[in-house]
Amino acid sequence: MPDMGKNFTLNELQSNDSDLKLVKRWLTEGQKPQYSEVSGKGYSIRSLWSQFGCLEVHDDVVVRRHVDRELNIVKLQAVIPMSERKQVLEYCHDTDYAGHLGTHKTREKICQSYYWPGIQSDVRAYVASCAKCYKRKRPMKRKRISWRLEDNGRHDSKRPTCMADNVNK
Numbered sequence: 001m002p003d004m005g006k007n008f009t010l011n012e013l014q015s016n017d018s019d020l021k022l023v024k025r026w027l028t029e030g031q032k033p034q035y036s037e038v039s040g041k042g043y044s045i046r047s048l049w050s051q052f053g054c055l056e057v058h059d060d061v062v063v064r065r066h067v068d069r070e071l072n073i074v075k076l077q078a079v080i081p082m083s084e085r086k087q088v089l090e091y092c093h094d095t096d097y098a099g100h101l102g103t104h105k106t107r108e109k110i111c112q113s114y115y116w117p118g119i120q121s122d123v124r125a126y127v128a129s130c131a132k133c134y135k136r137k138r139p140m141k142r143k144r145i146s147w148r149l150e151d152n153g154r155h156d157s158k159r160p161t162c163m164a165d166n167v168n169k
Contacts, residue, residue, distance in 0.1 A: 016083070
């Protein structure tokens with residue numbers, strides 16, 4: 001787990017996040033609020049509200065219970081506050097441990113331990129903006145088309161004709 005904040009625990013970081021503070025209150029009270037109470041709130045809080053049944057509090061930290069269908073196991077993912085998401089992205093993509101993997105593998109690596117609403121779009125945007133990945137990515141190869149002058153037999157002059165080898169096959 002990356003070193004989050006300046007010696008703050010995940011519990012303290014979640015307590016400083018207004019959305020997670022509210023979700024933690026819902027979970028400790030054991031009461032899912034009515035949709036009308038959250039409909040005017042942001043995407044993050046509405047997303048967490050819709051997953052109320054998958055959320056729990058363990059050691060005073062909000063976690064998400066996630067079933068990994070491939071491995072047939074249940075994982076607990078720590079719900080990351082907004083202030084720490086960039087740091088998790090950097091740790092799971094930019095470091096030597098991470099290896100600048102693509103969007104899919106970076107997301108898989110993050111989801112082994114962490115979760116937040118909108119994680120997929122955040123990972124996609126972060127990897128797309130990575131300067132090292134952009135620099136290393138090769139440009140697409142262009143297929144060559146040969147042009148030659150041929151006599152089509154109708155005129156005395158020669159006209160250009162496009163010969164597309166291996167392009168339309």
